[in-house]
Every structure is written in C-alpha cells, then in structure tokens.
Amino acid sequence: MKAYLELMRYGNCIMAAIAATIGVFIAYNILAANAPDTVLFPFCGSALVFLTVFLVTGAGNAINDYYDVEIDRINKPNRPIPSGRISIPAALYFSLALFGLGTASAFLINVPCGLIALFNSLLLIYYASTLKRTALLGNLTVGYLTGSTFLFGGAVFFERGGLESVFVLFLLATLATVAREIVKDIEDMDGDMKDGARTLPIVIGARSSAYLAASIGLVAVLASPLPYLQSLMSVRYLFLVAVADLLFAAAVYRILGKGDPAGSSRMFKMAMAFALVSFLAGA
Numbered sequence: 001m002k003a004y005l006e007l008m009r010y011g012n013c014i015m016a017a018i019a020a021t022i023g024v025f026i027a028y029n030i031l032a033a034n035a036p037d038t039v040l041f042p043f044c045g046s047a048l049v050f051l052t053v054f055l056v057t058g059a060g061n062a063i064n065d066y067y068d069v070e071i072d073r074i075n076k077p078n079r080p081i082p083s084g085r086i087s088i089p090a091a092l093y094f095s096l097a098l099f100g101l102g103t104a105s106a107f108l109i110n111v112p113c114g115l116i117a118l119f120n121s122l123l124l125i126y127y128a129s130t131l132k133r134t135a136l137l138g139n140l141t142v143g144y145l146t147g148s149t150f151l152f153g154g155a156v157f158f159e160r161g162g163l164e165s166v167f168v169l170f171l172l173a174t175l176a177t178v179a180r181e182i183v184k185d186i187e188d189m190d191g192d193m194k195d196g197a198r199t200l201p202i203v204i205g206a207r208s209s210a211y212l213a214a215s216i217g218l219v220a221v222l223a224s225p226l227p228y229l230q231s232l233m234s235v236r237y238l239f240l241v242a243v244a245d246l247l248f249a250a251a252v253y254r255i256l257g258k259g260d261p262a263g264s265s266r267m268f269k270m271a272m273a274f275a276l277v278s279f280l281a282g283a
C-alpha cells in the first residue's frame with residue numbers, strides 16, 4: 001500500500017486537489033457576490049472535485065514512472081518501480097484504474113468537468129509517453145496540467161462563467177510550474193541524455209535554460225498581486241503571497257547564483273505550496 005501511495009506521489013495529489021477546491025470556492029465567491037440568492041455552494045461537487053483531481057494526478061504520476069523506468073534507474077533508483085517494489089504491469093494497471101475512476105467521478109459533477117478530466121488524462125498519458133522528451137513542450141504541458149486544477153474547480157460553475165473567474169490563478173500556477181519543470185530538466189540531464197530525450201537544457205544548454213526558468217519565475221512573482229487587484233483575494237493574500245514571492249526569488253537565486261537545480265526545484269515547490277496557502281487564506 002505504501003509503495004502505491006509513493007507511486008501516486010500523494011503529496012502532489014493533495015496539493016493539486018486543494019488547488020482545485022480553491023478554484024470552486026473562488027468561483028463561488030464571485031458568482032455569489034453578483035447573485036447572492038441564486039448560487040448555492042456545491043458541497044457534493046467540491047468533494048467530487050477533490051476526489052477527481054486526487055485520482056487523476058495520482059494516475060498521471062504513476063503512468064509517468066511507468067514510462068520513465070529506464071531514466072529513473074539512473075536518476076531516481078529508489079522509486080517504487082526501479083526499486084522493484086511495484087512491477088511494471090502492476091503500475092500500468094494501477095494508473096489506468098485511477099484514470100478511469102477519476103474521469104467517472106468528474107462526469108458525476110457535470111459534463112465540462114468530465115471533459116476536462118478526460119482531456120487531462122489523455123494528455124498525461126501522451127506527456128509521459130512522448131511529450132516529456134520534447135524541449136519546452138513537455139514543460140508547458142505540465143504547466144497547463146498543474147494550472148488546470150483551478151480551471152477544473154471553476155468548471156463546476158461552467159454555465160455561469162466559472163472558468164473565466166479563476167483564469168488568473170491558472171496563469172500564476174502555470175508560470176510557476178513551467179519555471180520549476182525547466183529547473184527539474186536541468187537536474188535530470190544525465191538520465192535524460194542517456195535516454196535520448198531532447199529536453200530544453202540538452203538542446204540550448206543548462207545556463208540558458210536557467211535564465212529562461214528564472215525569467216518565467218520572476219514574471220510569476222510580478223503577476224502575483226493580480227488576484228488582489230482583481231478583487232479575487234483579500235488583502236491577507238497580499239501579505240502571505242509576499243512570503244511565497246521571497247521563496248520564488250530564493251529559488252531563482254539557487255539556480256542562477258548557486259547552479260543548484262535540486263535545491264532550486266525544492267525551493268520552487270515550497271514557494272508553490274506557500275502560494276497555495278496564501279490562496280486559501282485570501283479567498
């Protein structure tokens with residue numbers, strides 16, 4: 001059981017599910033502010049949103065490790081599949097089962113949510129099998145998928161414009177994730193090169209990739225006041241996201257100043273987690 005939770009990277013699943021639930025809450029706040037007597041908070045829908053994103057994210061992580069087993073034997077040999085704790089066929093069937101359950105639960109919410117979950121599931125499989133080995137396109141894909149958690153939450157109110165209401169959260173999460181994914185590719189250059197992957201650092205070099213990741217990360221920081229300026233978030237958000245911005249700046253320094261991709265990737269993730277807390281507190 002523990003190995004399967006590790007294969008799912010359940011910490012990421014919880015983060016992603018919380019982000020999607022924040023998307024529901026933000027969209028509800030905006031719609032209820034404009035039509036207080038006609039919008040009811042969807043408790044059941046929120047639970048299904050949390051469950052769907054938890055399952056589909058876990059499926060995406062599992063199928064990723066299924067396709068990455070040869071890279072991970074070099075880069076991350078202690079992961080469940082290369083370490084032999086989970087067999088390759090078991091990992092595949094586990095991932096497909098999670099995709100099926102997650103997509104089914106999304107359709108229980110409404111058709112737009114079901115279609116987003118189905119599209120994201122197919123994209124996660126295509127990313128793991130193909131896209132992740134293409135320069136920048138793989139990074140943009142993971143960025144969209146991570147940012148789409150907010151869109152998925154807003155889609156609960158699809159017919160009332162819920163998607164548009166959370167677009168800026170989608171944008172911030174996508175920018176931050178793309179920056180971190182480029183840094184992760186710098187960290188994984190050895191295994192990726194042996195696997196014949198043509199990631200951005202392999203194509204343009206680690207230093208140029210570091211500058212691009214830093215630039216995208218700093219754009220995300222500069223854009224971070226937007227949810228407050230758009231009245232999506234309270235002033236509490238502003239104070240808390242300032243801490244996240246400092247962590248993003250530290251992540252940028254780690255990769256540009258110290259040439260430490262592993263440390264920068266960890267710092268980016270801490271910044272993203274703290275940014276999520278600021279969304280929660282400010283919503």
Ligand SMILES: CC(C)=CCC/C(C)=C/CC/C(C)=C/CC/C(C)=C/COC[C@H](O)COP(=O)(O)O
Pocket residue numbers: 009012013015016019142146147149172173176177181184220221224241244269271272273275276279
């Ligand atoms: C500037 C600003 C305010 C940015 C917003 C940042 C934000 C709120 C990001 C949300 C992040 C989120 C929804 C994360 C979900 C889980 C996750 C980490 C997804 C991406 O994972 C892909 C990654 O490659 C997994 O690798 P690892 O973390 O090393 O297992």
Ligand SMILES: CC(C)=CCC/C(C)=C/CC/C(C)=C/CC/C(C)=C/COP(=O)(O)OP(=O)(O)O
Pocket residue numbers: 012016020052053056057060061064068116117120124132142145146148149152184188
């Ligand atoms: C909104 C819905 C229904 C689903 C969203 C699903 C989400 C949040 C996806 C986020 C991105 C994600 C979890 C991608 C999974 C694939 C993955 C682990 C990408 C990074 O893989 P590698 O580039 O191989 O790096 P690793 O070394 O971490 O394996």
Ligand SMILES: [Mg+2]
Pocket residue numbers: 064065068
């Ligand atoms: Mg991988």
